[in-house]
Amino acid sequence: MTNLKVHSTVPVDLEGDLASLQGDCARMAPHWAVPDRIAPRPVSPSLIHGVTVPSKSARLLDAMSDYGD
Template sequence: MPNHRFPRDLRETETDTSLAQLCGDSARMAPHWAVPPVAVATPVPPSSIHGVVVSRASARLVGSMPEYGD
C-alpha cells in the first residue's frame, strides 16, 4: 500500500493551505521529479520550415493580440 500523506482533517480545503506550506511541500517534492540534462537544441532556420498550416480563425485570434498582431 502506498504511503500517502493526507491532511490531518480531511475536511481541510485548498484555501486552508498557506503559501509557506505549499513552498515547503514543493521543496520536499522537487527531488522526486529531477529532470535529466537535455542537450541544447540548435536553432532551425525559418527557411527550412515548410508546411505549417494555421486556420484563419487562429490567425485572426493571434493577430488581434497586442503582443503579436498589428
C-alpha cells in the first residue's frame, strides 16, 4: 500500500540514498508539530492481566546479575 502522489516541486527519488532521505526529512521537519509536554498516563493494575512468562525465561532472568555488577 504505497501512495506515490506527491505535492512537491522537488523531484522524488524512490531509490535514493542517505543524502536523499536526509533532504526529505529536512523538508518535512517544519510540518511536524512538537507537543509542549508528553505525560504518560498511569495504567491501573487491574487492567494489566494475561502476562505469562515461560519458566525457562524466568530462570534465565533470575540467574542474570543486576545491571552494574
